Amino acid sequence: xIRSVLGIVGSIVIGVAGAWGTTATAGDVGPFGPSLGSKAxxxxxxxxxxxxxxxAEVKGKKGDEKTGLVGQCNPTMFAxxxxxxxxxxxxxxxxxIVSKDPIKxxxxxxxxxxxxxxxxSDLKNVERRxxxxxxxKLTVHDAAPGKRRMTGTVVxxxxxxxxxxxxxxxxxxxxxxxxxxxxxx
Numbered sequence: 001x002i003r004s005v006l007g008i009v010g011s012i013v014i015g016v017a018g019a020w021g022t023t024a025t026a027g028d029v030g031p032f033g034p035s036l037g038s039k040a041x042x043x044x045x046x047x048x049x050x051x052x053x054x055x056a057e058v059k060g061k062k063g064d065e066k067t068g069l070v071g072q073c074n075p076t077m078f079a080x081x082x083x084x085x086x087x088x089x090x091x092x093x094x095x096x097i098v099s100k101d102p103i104k105x106x107x108x109x110x111x112x113x114x115x116x117x118x119x120x121s122d123l124k125n126v127e128r129r130x131x132x133x134x135x136x137k138l139t140v141h142d143a144a145p146g147k148r149r150m151t152g153t154v155v156x157x158x159x160x161x162x163x164x165x166x167x168x169x170x171x172x173x174x175x176x177x178x179x180x181x182x183x184x185x
Contacts, residue, residue, distance in 0.1 A: 040068055043060060043178050046174070047174065053130075066085055091122055095172065096117045097117075107182070115131055129165070138152040150182075153173060156170075
């Protein structure tokens with residue numbers, strides 16, 4: 001039951017990625033993340049490298065109007081958040097994580113993830129999606145009001161292609177530095 005719910009929730013983050021209508025600032029994010037349908041301009045730095053069935057490197061930074069935080073991380077529930085980079089309204093790259101176990105406020109270290117989803121879409125509206133298990137390695141997780149910050153890396157190996165890409169695999173490493181935390185102290 002919980003696994004099917006996680007699959008649905010993870011699909012929601014990915015499914016609404018093309019519908020982001022508003023951009024929130026760090027002050028607007030709230031304790032758990034931006035509201036559904038919004039992305040938050042709180043990503044200081046983002047670097048995602050993909051190899052395997054496809055290769056890509058995606059970089060973003062705060063203020064580029066392309067890179068943002070999506071989803072939520074409530075420290076008493078599961079985590080379901082990601083980073084999206086939009087080159088245009090049609091070209092997008094996104095990495096999202098799902099954890100059935102909570103990521104507690106201020107927690108650092110290696111956190112097993114139930115799912116990592118990586119999604120690319122292009123001008124031809126071709127979407128390439130991959131998913132699988134991985135690890136979130138948090139090095140900084142400051143939840144103090146006005147100082148919120150999380151840095152770390154998401155690592156996934158042999159993420160399987162979804163839908164028409166079944167049987168194809170990628171590896172992903174995505175480092176990030178965001179003005180965000182799972183909850184506020």
